[in-house]
Amino acid sequence: MVDARASVLSATARNRNASLFRHDRIRALAGLFSMKLDVRNLAKGVAGIAAAILAWESIRTLQIVDPRDLPSFLAILQTAFNGLSGGELARALLATLGSWLPGLLIATGIGIAAGIALALMPRLEVATRPLLEFLRPIPSVALIPVALLVLGIGLQMQLFMIAFASVWPVLFSAKAGVESVDPRYLETGRALGLGWAGRMLRIVVPSTLPFVATGLRTASAIALVLAITVEMLTGRPGIGFYIENVRLNGLVVEMWAAIFVAGVLGYLVNALFMAIERKALPWSPENRDR
Amino acid sequence: MTAKRNHIAPFVWQICTIAALLALWQWAALNHPAPHLPTLQNIAAGYLRLWHGDLLFTAIIPSMSRLAVGFFIAVAVGCVLGLMLGYLRELDPWIRPVLEYLRFIPAVAILPAALLLFGPTDTMRVFVIAFGSVFPVLLAAIDGARRVEPLLLEVARVERLTIPERLFRVVLPAAMPSIFAGVRIALSIALVMMVISELIAADNGLGFYILRNQRLFQTANVYAGVLTIGTIGLVLTLALLALEKRVLAWHRGWRGLANAG
Amino acid sequence: MNEPILVMDAVSKAYSAAAPILKDISFSQKAGEFVAVVGPSGCGKTTMLRCIAALMQPDQGQVLHNGMHFFDPPPWLSIVFQDYNRSLFPWLSVRRNVAFGLRDIDKRERDERVQTALQAVALEHAADLYPWQLSGGMQQRCALARSIVVQPKLLLLDEPFASVDAQTRIDLQDMVMDICKKMSLSTLLVTHDIDEAVFMADKVVVLSTRPAHVVEEIAVDLPWPRDQLTTKESPEFLRLRHRVYTLVRHQAQKHAGANREELK
Numbered sequence: 001m002v003d004a005r006a007s008v009l010s011a012t013a014r015n016r017n018a019s020l021f022r023h024d025r026i027r028a029l030a031g032l033f034s035m036k037l038d039v040r041n042l043a044k045g046v047a048g049i050a051a052a053i054l055a056w057e058s059i060r061t062l063q064i065v066d067p068r069d070l071p072s073f074l075a076i077l078q079t080a081f082n083g084l085s086g087g088e089l090a091r092a093l094l095a096t097l098g099s100w101l102p103g104l105l106i107a108t109g110i111g112i113a114a115g116i117a118l119a120l121m122p123r124l125e126v127a128t129r130p131l132l133e134f135l136r137p138i139p140s141v142a143l144i145p146v147a148l149l150v151l152g153i154g155l156q157m158q159l160f161m162i163a164f165a166s167v168w169p170v171l172f173s174a175k176a177g178v179e180s181v182d183p184r185y186l187e188t189g190r191a192l193g194l195g196w197a198g199r200m201l202r203i204v205v206p207s208t209l210p211f212v213a214t215g216l217r218t219a220s221a222i223a224l225v226l227a228i229t230v231e232m233l234t235g236r237p238g239i240g241f242y243i244e245n246v247r248l249n250g251l252v253v254e255m256w257a258a259i260f261v262a263g264v265l266g267y268l269v270n271a272l273f274m275a276i277e278r279k280a281l282p283w284s285p286e287n288r289d290r
Numbered sequence: 291m292t293a294k295r296n297h298i299a300p301f302v303w304q305i306c307t308i309a310a311l312l313a314l315w316q317w318a319a320l321n322h323p324a325p326h327l328p329t330l331q332n333i334a335a336g337y338l339r340l341w342h343g344d345l346l347f348t349a350i351i352p353s354m355s356r357l358a359v360g361f362f363i364a365v366a367v368g369c370v371l372g373l374m375l376g377y378l379r380e381l382d383p384w385i386r387p388v389l390e391y392l393r394f395i396p397a398v399a400i401l402p403a404a405l406l407l408f409g410p411t412d413t414m415r416v417f418v419i420a421f422g423s424v425f426p427v428l429l430a431a432i433d434g435a436r437r438v439e440p441l442l443l444e445v446a447r448v449e450r451l452t453i454p455e456r457l458f459r460v461v462l463p464a465a466m467p468s469i470f471a472g473v474r475i476a477l478s479i480a481l482v483m484m485v486i487s488e489l490i491a492a493d494n495g496l497g498f499y500i501l502r503n504q505r506l507f508q509t510a511n512v513y514a515g516v517l518t519i520g521t522i523g524l525v526l527t528l529a530l531l532a533l534e535k536r537v538l539a540w541h542r543g544w545r546g547l548a549n550a551g
Numbered sequence: 552m553n554e555p556i557l558v559m560d561a562v563s564k565a566y567s568a569a570a571p572i573l574k575d576i577s578f579s580q581k582a583g584e585f586v587a588v589v590g591p592s593g594c595g596k597t598t599m600l601r602c603i604a605a606l607m608q609p610d611q612g613q614v615l616h617n618g619m620h621f622f623d624p625p626p627w628l629s630i631v632f633q634d635y636n637r638s639l640f641p642w643l644s645v646r647r648n649v650a651f652g653l654r655d656i657d658k659r660e661r662d663e664r665v666q667t668a669l670q671a672v673a674l675e676h677a678a679d680l681y682p683w684q685l686s687g688g689m690q691q692r693c694a695l696a697r698s699i700v701v702q703p704k705l706l707l708l709d710e711p712f713a714s715v716d717a718q719t720r721i722d723l724q725d726m727v728m729d730i731c732k733k734m735s736l737s738t739l740l741v742t743h744d745i746d747e748a749v750f751m752a753d754k755v756v757v758l759s760t761r762p763a764h765v766v767e768e769i770a771v772d773l774p775w776p777r778d779q780l781t782t783k784e785s786p787e788f789l790r791l792r793h794r795v796y797t798l799v800r801h802q803a804q805k806h807a808g809a810n811r812e813e814l815k
Contacts, residue, residue, distance in 0.1 A: 040383075041383040044383040044384045045383055045384070045386060045387040046387075047384060048384040048385050048386070048387055048388050049381075049387055050386055051384075052388045065407060069407055070407075084321050088332075106372065109358075124302070126300040126303050126304065127303045127304060127306070127307045128307065129304060130304045130307060130308055131307065131308075131311065134520070136521040137478070137520060137523040137524050137527060138484040138516060138519060138523065139478070139481040139484075139485050139519060139523060140482070140494075141482050141485045141486050141489065142485045142497070142500060142516050142519045142520075143516060144489070145489075145500045145501055145503075145512050145515075145516075146311070146326075146504075146512055146516060147512065148504055149325065149326040149504055149509055149512060150326045154415070182304070184414035186337060219356070224396050225396045225398055225482075228396050228398050228399055229398045229486055232398065232401070232402075232490065233489055239399070240398065240399070243399060243402045244402050244490075247402040247403075247405065247406055252406065255402055255403065255406065256403065258399075259399050259400065259402070259403055262395060262396055262399040263391055263392070263394060263395035263396075263399070264391075265396075266394035266395055266396050267390070267394040270394050285452070297760070328692075408722070422657070426643075439637050440758060441632055441634060441637045441638045442637070442638065442640060444606055444630075444632075445630075445632075445638055445651075446641075447623065447624060448604060448606070448624045448628065448629065448630050448652075449651060449652035449701070450623065450624060450626060450652075459651075463642045464642075540641055540642040540681050541641070541642070
């Protein structure tokens with residue numbers, strides 16, 4: 001009986017290795033060919049971007065909007081570049097990342113711990129369900145005034161807001177991850193003599209990771225929105241404050257440049273977590289057909 | 291007997307948790323008075339004040355109407371554009387890079403620009419709400435339209451449906467489950483954008499109400515405002531789920547069968 | 552007068568130069584005739600059907616409907632696909648699925664025609680159910696009703712009985728033959744089932760393996776109405792069945808032989 005289970009487990013491990021290997025090979029092949037195959041799509045994409053820029057410029061030149069409010073795309077790019085190479089924009093960007101990352105880390109820690117606890121202790125889950133169901137749908141930004149009352153203006157308050165808003169996707173994905181662990185794996189682990197801690201570390205955590213990685217990607221975007229919002233509202237240094245401040249001072253080009261950079265930041269953050277997701281779950285079906 | 295007890299027990303537990311938390315709050319508010327810890331009756335009074343009289347017309351209704359218009363625009367634009375992009379696949383590579391950039395702009399960052407272009411007006415707030423919530427709908431509609439069973443499109447061709455007819459009678463219903471999933475995400479984003487747009491440069495609405503009371507240190511009203519926004523979010527989500535249940539009745543049965551088979 | 556409703560004139564189709572699917576397929580179908588096309592599985596029958604329906608254009612040769620060339624399915628053509636669970640609209644009730652192709656006519660006439668079609672396939676009792684609530688045979692009858700409600704002149708059947716159990720298949724065969732005779736439809740049945748082809752058709756067209764071409768056309772003069780027992784026990788049926796079976800098996804063996812050659 002035990003032997004049968006052991007062989008099931010090692011078979012799964014073998015399969016996983018095999019699919020890892022196959023996955024890498026497929027990706028290597030795709031990398032070789034995609035360069036060639038995608039040239040046409042790349043050209044279309046560039047044309048699309050060009051069309052968007054052209055539309056922007058024509059809104060300007062046709063004076064649909066006051067051209068003073070809508071600087072040329074080239075000017076925006078140039079200002080963004082200047083601001084990033086040692087200017088104020090670079091400092092603002094770093095300041096935003098400096099509150100975004102710790103806030104997200106706090107949310108990740110609390111979210112994973114709470115998610116696993118809720119999944120493993122059904123009583124706790126039942127007892128806290130009304131509280132969670134009550135807190136979750138409140139738009140987190142509505143709590144900014146409350147946080148201001150309780151914590152005042154400062155890094156503490158900003159971190160609290162970022163962590164509060166971004167904890168939910170991590171928490172619920174971690175919970176879903178633990179709940180999705182096939183009980184047969186746990187039985188197999190027990191049959192192989194793994195203790196509670198061993199089962200947690202070697203079965204529950206690895207099967208939960210892919211879920212958490214997906215939740216983390218959502219959380220990272222929410223954390224960024226909250227970091228920027230708090231900066232805008234409370235004047236904490238960062239890209240949000242920078243955008244609002246240059247607007248108030250009538251520095252239109254600087255404002256658009258900062259918004260452009262914020263978009264690039266959002267894109268890169270997503271790309272980063274997408275890469276983490278792929279690393280965390282190379283065997284997931286979602287990744288195989290990529 | 292045991293079955294009955296098992297059924298009631300979670301409910302009792304939940305009531306106890308809520309009661310304990312409320313009691314703790316009230317105890318703290320009475321024994322350690324602090325500006326950020328108003329008593330429950332004050333919060334309740336503030337909450338009730340919001341739902342009738344002047345505040346209903348200066349806080350809740352302006353917020354709700356901007357939310358409604360912005361959200362409606364987002365859903366309409368997202369669906370129409372998404373279905374077309376998903377159905378006419380050749381368009382996708384042209385638009386995808388621009389779309390991929392736009393969707394990752396943190397929506398708040400667009401707010402100062404909207405303020406510059408439209409001024410502190412309702413147009414600005416509706417624009418910000420629509421901009422923030424259009425992308426989940428758009429992407430879900432593209433995805434749904436792409437996954438339409440090709441055989442159904444062939445049936446439509448054999449029945450000689452025109453392209454608008456195919457979009458409306460085949461692609462739209464087939465994409466509906468996906469669209470609803472996107473709309474649910476869009477609703478929560480729309481609520482966030484509604485509040486943010488009222489926290490900055492507004493003279494009415496719930497966000498403005500909360501911020502003003504925070505500045506006046508009317509903390510009970512701040513909590514009441516947050517509770518009201520939570521209530522609105524909850525009610526709208528439930529309404530959306532009820533609508534989804536009706537519209538997608540076919541989908542649950544069909545999917546259930548697919549899973550079983 | 553009796554101009555063919557369908558003419559296949561040297562139709563060829565290939566997805567790539569290395570893999571031709573159809574090669575010089577020629578045959579014709581008279582109005583009111585029931586033609587069955589049989590061939591080894593995977594020989595390109597579905598591709599041929601899509602060319603006939605003008606869902607796809609052949610590379611060479613012509614598909615003529617009443618002497619005309621079409622780029623979209625001709626208005627008098629209807630199809631029943633093999634995968635009933637994918638070809639019915641899951642969000643429409645049986646009644647609405649059947650009414651799908653009926654547009655631009657007033658509601659009363661539409662209701663009447665839907666009712667008639669539902670009666671013809673014995674589904675009146677299930678009119679308000681959704682496809683997922685029906686058995687496979689009922690779903691296929693629903694698809695059949697949707698095809699005949701538009702009163703087509705040419706009905707294409709793409710292995711319509713392949714995914715149902717044996718008993719249901721027999722019932723469906725009788726039902727289809729009955730409907731086609733009553734409506735004097737020209738019917739083109741694509742199948743890999745030799746018994747079915749000989750039993751139902753006026754003419755059997757035997758295709759080769761890929762690239763498919765017509766090996767032989769065999770006229771079936773079995774008397775109408777046909778009966779699952781007496782017709783299938785008649786010496787004439789057995790003789791025709793033997794003939795078609797030999798041709799198809801010969802093709803399949805040639806194919807297997809070619810595969811072995813390739814492996815060496």
